[in-house]
Amino acid sequence: MSSGHNEKVNQQLFLKRVPEGIAGPEDFEAKQLPIPECGDGQVLVESHYLGLDAALRLIVRDSDEFLFRVRPGDIVRGSAAGLVVESNNPKFAVGDYVLASGGVQNFIVSNGEGLERIDVSQAPLGAWLGGFGVSGLTAYFAVTEECKPQPGQTVLINGAAGAVGSIAGQLCKLAGATVIGLTGSAEKCVWLVEELGYDIAINYKDADWYEQLVEAAPERLDVIFDNVGGTILNESLRLIGMHGVVLLCGSTSQYTEEEMSGPSNYIWLGTMRARMQGFVIFDYVERYSEARARMARWIRDGRLKIPSYEVTGDVDVFPEAFQRLYEGKNLGKMLLKLPAAD
Numbered sequence: 001m002s003s004g005h006n007e008k009v010n011q012q013l014f015l016k017r018v019p020e021g022i023a024g025p026e027d028f029e030a031k032q033l034p035i036p037e038c039g040d041g042q043v044l045v046e047s048h049y050l051g052l053d054a055a056l057r058l059i060v061r062d063s064d065e066f067l068f069r070v071r072p073g074d075i076v077r078g079s080a081a082g083l084v085v086e087s088n089n090p091k092f093a094v095g096d097y098v099l100a101s102g103g104v105q106n107f108i109v110s111n112g113e114g115l116e117r118i119d120v121s122q123a124p125l126g127a128w129l130g131g132f133g134v135s136g137l138t139a140y141f142a143v144t145e146e147c148k149p150q151p152g153q154t155v156l157i158n159g160a161a162g163a164v165g166s167i168a169g170q171l172c173k174l175a176g177a178t179v180i181g182l183t184g185s186a187e188k189c190v191w192l193v194e195e196l197g198y199d200i201a202i203n204y205k206d207a208d209w210y211e212q213l214v215e216a217a218p219e220r221l222d223v224i225f226d227n228v229g230g231t232i233l234n235e236s237l238r239l240i241g242m243h244g245v246v247l248l249c250g251s252t253s254q255y256t257e258e259e260m261s262g263p264s265n266y267i268w269l270g271t272m273r274a275r276m277q278g279f280v281i282f283d284y285v286e287r288y289s290e291a292r293a294r295m296a297r298w299i300r301d302g303r304l305k306i307p308s309y310e311v312t313g314d315v316d317v318f319p320e321a322f323q324r325l326y327e328g329k330n331l332g333k334m335l336l337k338l339p340a341a342d
């Protein structure tokens with residue numbers, strides 16, 4: 001079966017060395033390899049979009065402590081949304097769109113396990129890697145099952161303009177809460193309020209950001225949705241409210257640090273009878289379609305936006321895009337749109 005992909009090559013991205021600080025192009029190496037053979041029972045997928053996940057920086061650390069690990073010489077872990085271009089598996093047909101966790105490369109061969117069929121009538125292809133994919137599902141289950149914001153409550157979300165934060169803020173607004181976002185530039189603050197409906201957005205790079213937060217939350221905070229950890233989390237803890245919830249979604253600020261550090265202001269949890277709650281999206285894998293059905297309705301009704309920030313290029317552009325993610329250039333999910341998507 002030919003679909004023109006035989007003239008192409010498979011560019012794969014490998015980790016060259018353990019990064020220091022923000023990871024950049026010098027830490028990765030792209031290699032051109034032949035397109036893998038599609039064997040018996042297998043499917044060949046051509047990637048159209050690759051997702052850029054902040055958590056990649058955590059798993060390229062020189063440590064076995066985390067759920068996954070990518071070592072120098074390994075192909076970089078990553079998820080793709082793409083098209084089935086060859087199939088010897090009755091469950092998938094040529095022309096199906098699928099999600100695949102096959103690493104950062106143009107072509108993925110799979111026996112079908114872990115491949116998820118994409119219905120592009122629910123949300124566009126790239127969205128399935130972002131707001132309609134794991135990032136959005138993380139926001140959905142963290143908000144609806146753990147944070148459970150109520151009308152009249154005040155929620156603080158840091159990393160607010162990112163892939164998870166941009167959805168979490170909208171979901172908290174749908175629940176009737178007042179939503180305050182923390183992000184890294186004045187432009188992103190304007191976007192949070194005007195595009196996503198955040199009530200207040202504060203640039204955490206302002207010297208007086210904490211004073212701005214105190215003013216924004218006179219009744220204290222019922223929920224802190226924490227994507228970044230570090231100083232931002234630590235300072236915010238001083239404002240946690242009675243029986244508040246601190247949802248530990250991610251610790252982006254710590255992934256680049258040689259020594260990670262935790263919050264010293266934990267004493268406020270005791271005083272305010274508050275709790276810190278860990279969270280991992282994989283606990284909800286059986287409920288993804290239920291969440292997507294609900295989110296698709298909100299998208300159709302114009303109540304939920306799925307923002308993404310697309311960088312265009314081939315697999316070798318991935319490291320530069322990853323660096324830009326850590327520099328905070330993205331509004332919503334950072335995606336790499338590959339040439340095959342055109």
Ligand SMILES: NC(=O)c1ccc[n+]([C@@H]2O[C@H](COP(=O)([O-])OP(=O)(O)OC[C@H]3O[C@@H](n4cnc5c(N)ncnc54)[C@H](OP(=O)(O)O)[C@@H]3O)[C@@H](O)[C@H]2O)c1
Pocket residue numbers: 052053054055134135138159160161162163164165182183184185188227228232248249250251252253254279280281282325326327328329330332333334
């Ligand atoms: N628990 C789970 O199951 C789960 C699932 C998915 C993701 N996560 C976690 O959720 C967090 C957000 O992930 P994401 O994919 O949505 O990433 P993202 O927020 O789209 O991208 C990272 C953002 O972090 C901010 N940032 C970078 N360095 C920072 C620093 N030193 N201090 C504060 N902010 C910094 C930047 O925005 P600014 O301009 O605002 O600085 C950047 O845009 C990550 O920690 C990730 O590991 C957890």
